[in-house]
Amino acid sequence: MAASDAAGPDPADSTPDLANVPPETLVQIGFVFRPHGMEGELKIDPEHTDDPARFETLPFVFLGPHPRRVTKHAIESVRYQQTKRGTTVILGVEGIETRDDSEAVAKHKVFAPEEALDLGEGELFVHDIIGMEVVAEDDTVLGTIANYMEMPAQDMLVVRTSDGEEAMIPVVEDFLLEIDEDAGQITVRPIDGLIG
Structure with missing residues (x-):
């Protein structure tokens, strides 16, 4: 031994x-x-x-x-x-x-x-949307997704604008219009005074 x-x-x-x-x-x-x-x-x-x-x-x-x-x-x-x-x-x-x-x-x-993790149709992982380009309905580039925040009332996308500012967009149909995974782009309806 x-x-x-x-x-x-x-x-x-x-x-x-x-x-x-x-x-x-x-x-x-x-x-x-x-x-x-x-x-x-x-x-x-x-x-x-x-x-x-x-x-x-x-x-x-x-x-x-x-x-x-x-x-x-x-x-x-x-x-x-x-x-x-x-x-x-x-x-x-x-x-x-x-x-x-x-x-x-x-x-x-x-x-x-x-x-x-079996995702349903149209579902994405949060890490898949971080870094996606954010555009308005008229194709104006607003910034990129910097973060996704789970909040009590509704989840929020944190958008970092080209000047380094951050704005939040609620993850609801009225504001989040389309996610194009292939283009790496999210189309939103900007909230007056918060972004755009």
Whole structure:
């Protein structure tokens, strides 16, 4: 028996096995808010998905601080809890069995492979619209999409104009007229005084 074997496991080996997955293929779908109970369940804030029920269709998720450093976990259970902030997902995953295990991943992001997220007709991922050109109905260029904000009343597009200013456009049919994914362009009806 080698001396290193007798000393027990090397503490450096206690780091989790990182998943070998291209980070650009992962989409954030939630955030580990905190542990739930003593059995390793996780409270997930599903703010990065429009439908928390998506968790039920996924065979596994990736957990980590960013997409380049994640661990893969098969989903074992999904249930929901209604809170003041909305729906919280209570997630049980393989490999996280105790309160200590769940505390180790608290505040981590939850990712899924883009290909596993079944989008409906005309749906896009938020990262697909960031950087798209924004034009008015008369084809005047207004700027580019800098961000997408989920707000209580309605979601908002943040448009960065050519002079570096930012303006917000509600994501409602009255203002958001067309998204042309092939052209990389979004046509909007500008709000007087806010943009254009």
